[in-house]
Amino acid sequence: MMDIARLRQAGPYEWTLPPSAGEGGGEVRLFADAELLRGMDDKVLEQIRNVARLPGLVGAAMTMPDAHWGYGFPIGGVAAFDADAGGVVSAGGVGFDISCGIRCLRTDLSWEQLAPQRHHLADSLFREIPAGVGEEGRLRLSVRELEQVMRQGAHWAVAQGFGPADDLPYIEERGCVGGAEPDWVSDLAKKRQLGEMGTLGSGNHYLEVQVVDRIHDEAAAAAFGLRVGQVLVSIHCGSRGLGHQIGTDYLLLLAKSAASLGLTLPDRELACAPIRSDVGQHYLGAMNSAINCALANRQILAALTRGVLARYWPSARLDTLFDVSHNTCKVERHRVEGRERTLYVHRKGATRAFGPGHAGLPDAYQAVGQPVIIGGSMGTGSYILAGNPPEQNRAFASASHGAGRAMSRHQALKFWHGRQLVDELAARGILIRSGSLRGVAEEAPGAYKDVDRVAEVTEAAGLARRVAFLRPKICIKG
DNA sequence: ATGTTC
Numbered sequence: 001m002m003d004i005a006r007l008r009q010a011g012p013y014e015w016t017l018p019p020s021a022g023e024g025g026g027e028v029r030l031f032a033d034a035e036l037l038r039g040m041d042d043k044v045l046e047q048i049r050n051v052a053r054l055p056g057l058v059g060a061a062m063t064m065p066d067a068h069w070g071y072g073f074p075i076g077g078v079a080a081f082d083a084d085a086g087g088v089v090s091a092g093g094v095g096f097d098i099s100c101g102i103r104c105l106r107t108d109l110s111w112e113q114l115a116p117q118r119h120h121l122a123d124s125l126f127r128e129i130p131a132g133v134g135e136e137g138r139l140r141l142s143v144r145e146l147e148q149v150m151r152q153g154a155h156w157a158v159a160q161g162f163g164p165a166d167d168l169p170y171i172e173e174r175g176c177v178g179g180a181e182p183d184w185v186s187d188l189a190k191k192r193q194l195g196e197m198g199t200l201g202s203g204n205h206y207l208e209v210q211v212v213d214r215i216h217d218e219a220a221a222a223a224f225g226l227r228v229g230q231v232l233v234s235i236h237c238g239s240r241g242l243g244h245q246i247g248t249d250y251l252l253l254l255a256k257s258a259a260s261l262g263l264t265l266p267d268r269e270l271a272c273a274p275i276r277s278d279v280g281q282h283y284l285g286a287m288n289s290a291i292n293c294a295l296a297n298r299q300i301l302a303a304l305t306r307g308v309l310a311r312y313w314p315s316a317r318l319d320t321l322f323d324v325s326h327n328t329c330k331v332e333r334h335r336v337e338g339r340e341r342t343l344y345v346h347r348k349g350a351t352r353a354f355g356p357g358h359a360g361l362p363d364a365y366q367a368v369g370q371p372v373i374i375g376g377s378m379g380t381g382s383y384i385l386a387g388n389p390p391e392q393n394r395a396f397a398s399a400s401h402g403a404g405r406a407m408s409r410h411q412a413l414k415f416w417h418g419r420q421l422v423d424e425l426a427a428r429g430i431l432i433r434s435g436s437l438r439g440v441a442e443e444a445p446g447a448y449k450d451v452d453r454v455a456e457v458t459e460a461a462g463l464a465r466r467v468a469f470l471r472p473k474i475c476i477k478g
Numbered sequence: 479a480t481g482t483t484c
Contacts, residue, residue: 072481134481203479244480
């Protein structure tokens with residue numbers, strides 16, 4: 001429970017934390033309403049204040065409406081640093097699941113067309129999409145091939161026959177981020193990934209078949225190709241063992257090197273290094289490699305999904321609406337107090353949300369802004385939103401990424417049982433397929449915040465505007 | 479999140 005008496009309300013959905021006497025540090029800004037804030041742990045405040053004390057911070061260290069406490073840096077946290085001002089890059093500010101994100105695919109099928117086959121489709125997807133901890137797929141890469149994945153991202157997957165090049169414009173960074181340096185990725189990290197390309201993973205990762213339930217913004221929905229009753233498929237996963245091992249390796253390395261680089265860490269878990277340092281550059285090279293791995297992974301999973309769908313509906317389309325990550329540090333240009341600056345924007349459990357006219361968006365979305373995906377908890381629902389211009393979004397083009405946990409996994413296991421949840425959801429017409437009933441219990445809808453409230457507050461705070469609400473029908477869990 | 483308590 002957060003004690004909101006410590007905060008100062010700066011706007012209807014915006015709060016600041018006045019610094020404690022003699023503490024110093026940069027500004028802290030929380031985007032939320034009082035109810036969402038009260039549901040957050042006080043640890044979120046402590047963590048975001050620690051972030052604000054790091055050198056070279058630009059603007060404020062911020063949290064999104066779905067924020068909760070994470071490893072060192074809050075999940076739902078956003079912070080931008082300027083390399084020229086001594087700014088840092090933080091492995092804790094990206095997290096272990098580097099470039100975890102969502103690929104949203106659009107079918108031309110209605111739920112009425114699909115519904116008669118829903119049980120078969122659920123079983124086929126569960127069989128064909130490798131899911132679960134340590135689960136390996138059919139691909140076995142050599143180290144050399146994996147290094148190509150790390151340099152080329154989704155372009156590598158397309159070149160291997162996993163989906164058309166038409167997908168690429170609809171992927172963040174057009175499917176491949178610059179700055180990847182596989183030489184700075186450990187042998188162990190590479191080894192862990194050789195059999196894990198094209199796999200979903202576990203925890204909050206999922207593949208969901210959804211139906212468009214409600215349109216909030218007709219013009220944006222038309223630009224995104226969405227209509228009520230249409231079936232979508234959303235794939236939520238990241239860079240698997242590779243990203244996790246890079247996170248593990250660099251958290252240790254950055255924590256050890258901090259003192260010699262003149263940094264005093266407010267929290268050891270907030271390990272970081274100056275952007276302009278060897279170790280900082282090495283982390284960025286490794287992290288960008290993991291981003292490309294995640295983009296390739298989701299491209300492969302999209303292709304596997306197309307294969308399954310084609311067995312039932314051979315002529316059905318499955319086009320990429322968008323693919324966006326929510327655990328990254330990206331180099332971006334932002335206007336700050338009238339001046340364009342190059343910033344290293346950390347988004348941990350926060351989605352990039354470029355507004356209309358941004359050069360990074362494909363032509364089809366220039367007028368309405370980037371599709372922003374809020375992936376809901378299992379069985380509740382998800383939202384597609386559209387990015388706002390910088391006058392409205394004052395969080396370096398960032399928005400909420402999901403419902404956000406309301407309680408820990410451990411706590412959730414005391415309240416729910418997997419079998420019971422699967423049965424309850426089936427009674428509501430939602431098919432869950434998972435190899436882990438324990439995992440299902442940890443992901444109980446009740447362990448998350450109210451996704452409707454998160455989406456509503458995200459819009460009210462100016463971060464993005466709601467376009468469509470999606471209702472889940474089939475969910476494949478790791 | 480995770481070769482889920484390196």
